[in-house]
Amino acid sequence: MTTHKIKFTNAEKSAFFPVLRQRVDQYFASNQLSKSGGNTILYKSAFMLALYLIPYGFILFGSLSNWAMAGLAILMGLGVAGVGMSVMHDAIHGSLAPQKWLNKILGASIYLLGGNAYNWEVQHNRLHHTYTNVHEVDEDITGKFLLRLSFQEKQKYIHRFQHIYAFFLYSLMTISFLWKDFKEISLFNKMSESGMTKPFPKKELVTLVISKLAYIIFILGIPLLFTSLTFGQWAIGFFIMHGTAGMILSTVFQMAHVVEGTDQPIPDHQGCIENAWAVHQLQTTSNFAGKNRILSWYIGGLDYQIEHHLFPSISHVHYRALSPIVKQTALEFGYLYNAKGDFVSALGSHVRMLKEMGKTKLSA
Numbered sequence: 001m002t003t004h005k006i007k008f009t010n011a012e013k014s015a016f017f018p019v020l021r022q023r024v025d026q027y028f029a030s031n032q033l034s035k036s037g038g039n040t041i042l043y044k045s046a047f048m049l050a051l052y053l054i055p056y057g058f059i060l061f062g063s064l065s066n067w068a069m070a071g072l073a074i075l076m077g078l079g080v081a082g083v084g085m086s087v088m089h090d091a092i093h094g095s096l097a098p099q100k101w102l103n104k105i106l107g108a109s110i111y112l113l114g115g116n117a118y119n120w121e122v123q124h125n126r127l128h129h130t131y132t133n134v135h136e137v138d139e140d141i142t143g144k145f146l147l148r149l150s151f152q153e154k155q156k157y158i159h160r161f162q163h164i165y166a167f168f169l170y171s172l173m174t175i176s177f178l179w180k181d182f183k184e185i186s187l188f189n190k191m192s193e194s195g196m197t198k199p200f201p202k203k204e205l206v207t208l209v210i211s212k213l214a215y216i217i218f219i220l221g222i223p224l225l226f227t228s229l230t231f232g233q234w235a236i237g238f239f240i241m242h243g244t245a246g247m248i249l250s251t252v253f254q255m256a257h258v259v260e261g262t263d264q265p266i267p268d269h270q271g272c273i274e275n276a277w278a279v280h281q282l283q284t285t286s287n288f289a290g291k292n293r294i295l296s297w298y299i300g301g302l303d304y305q306i307e308h309h310l311f312p313s314i315s316h317v318h319y320r321a322l323s324p325i326v327k328q329t330a331l332e333f334g335y336l337y338n339a340k341g342d343f344v345s346a347l348g349s350h351v352r353m354l355k356e357m358g359k360t361k362l363s364a
Contacts, residue, residue: 004271005194006131008280017278017310020329024311024322036098037090037315044297045087045096045106052079052112059237060226066233073237077244080174083109084249085300086316092121095315111211113245114219115177118204119184122197129312130277133257133264133284137196139187140253141264145169148357149258152266155361163354170250171243178215181208194271248299251347256305259286259349261338281309282335286349289323290342296320306337 028035037044055072058064064072090096091107110117123139131137135152142150147166148159185205191197219238223229229237263283265273273280289296289303296303301316307326308319327337340346 004267005196006134006137006267006271006273008275008277009272010274010276010279013276013279016276016329016333016335019333020278020310020326023325023329024314027322027325028318033318034098035095035314035318037096037317040317041086041090041096041315045083048079048082048086049109049112050079052076052083055079059223059229069229069233069237070240073240074244077241078248080113080241080245081248082298082300084113084174084245085252085302086298088113088115088120089300089302090315092117093125093312095313111215112218113174113177114212114215114242115174116181116208116211118201118207119181122188123184125312126197129309132281132309133262134267134273135264139184141258149254151264151357151360153357155358159358162358163351166354167247167251170254171247173246173250175239175242175246178212181212251350252299252302255288255340255343255346255350256285256302258353259288259338259340259346260353261336261349262286278310279335282306282330282337285309285338286346287323287337287339288341288343288346289320289339290345292343295343303343306339 027033055075059069059072062068087096087106088110091103091105092110094100094103096103096106107117110120128138128140133141133150135150136142140149142153146156146158147162147169148155185200185208188197188200192199220234223234224231262285265275265280265284267273275283285305287304287306301319302308304316304319304323307314307322308316310326311322314322327339330337340349
């Protein structure tokens with residue numbers, strides 16, 4: 001990871017966002033709407049948490065066959081992904097509810113998934129959302145095991161086949177929380193030298209250790225103590241659950257930024273990107289919103305990634321309505337509004353990008 005401070009320096013492009021923000025604010029004012037999710041997202045949060053916790057309860061107290069428990073593990077995986085995209089994600093962005101305390105409580109649902117709220121807020125909210133698709137700063141495209149998601153990443157021969165094995169590695173995303181959050185301590189401390197992050201607070205280290213231990217007790221200790229599951233049966237269920245969740249989460253996130261038409265800008269030797277922040281978000285992000293409203297509902301509106309990156313403090317329940325406003329304003333200013341049309345189109349574009357990155361040499 002770089003220790004250089006990254007800056008956006010093109011003032012000429014800064015006119016776009018004030019106009020867009022004014023139009024978005026006018027939309028909410030005219031329709032007398034709150035920018036948070038309201039009761040709609042609270043009901044949805046309850047559903048997603050139930051999708052995760054009710055199967056967990058059946059596993060603990062039900063006398064079920066191995067196949068039934070495998071099915072429940074899949075449901076738990078769907079719940080993990082659903083909580084991650086529709087509850088935790090909005091809450092840590094502060095957009096789920098107008099009350100800070102409620103966002104904090106529901107943001108803490110990340111601990112039920114094995115993650116850590118502080119790490120996510122720094123890595124995702126601050127770094128990914130500010131320096132999207134910038135190599136060595138945006139961890140979503142940098143330093144992935146056996147994957148080359150950035151043209152600036154060193155190329156290896158095995159990357160030629162990454163479009164074949166990438167989705168298996170994606171399935172390990174939520175499992176990686178168990179060690180990745182500890183690895184990020186030194187990363188954040190190093191990046192703090194340039195002021196891009198703060199040194200990892202000692203109190204957050206205590207929270208990190210306690211939350212990981214609590215998760216291990218919840219996901220491993222209690223099932224083994226209170227059921228007749230063998231360790232082998234538990235391990236199979238654990239990997240089914242996390243494999244399901246990781247596959248969904250990673251695929252959705254990658255289809256927003258590692259697809260055709262998204263830029264991966266390179267800062268100059270002084271750490272400057274000649275662009276305005278909002279235009280940078282347009283040029284590094286892609287939508288894949290189609291007609292499938294059920295999919296959009298389940299993935300927390302993340303098929304409208306452009307709207308999310310421009311307005312992360314607005315709940316995802318509003319993205320569909322904001323999309324025409326963003327698109328029209330972008331086109332008026334002469335900027336591409338990168339939308340793949342639907343999930344299948346975006347998935348195909350992502351696979352083609354994996355192939356291209358696997359065979360294209362390191363950029364100068």
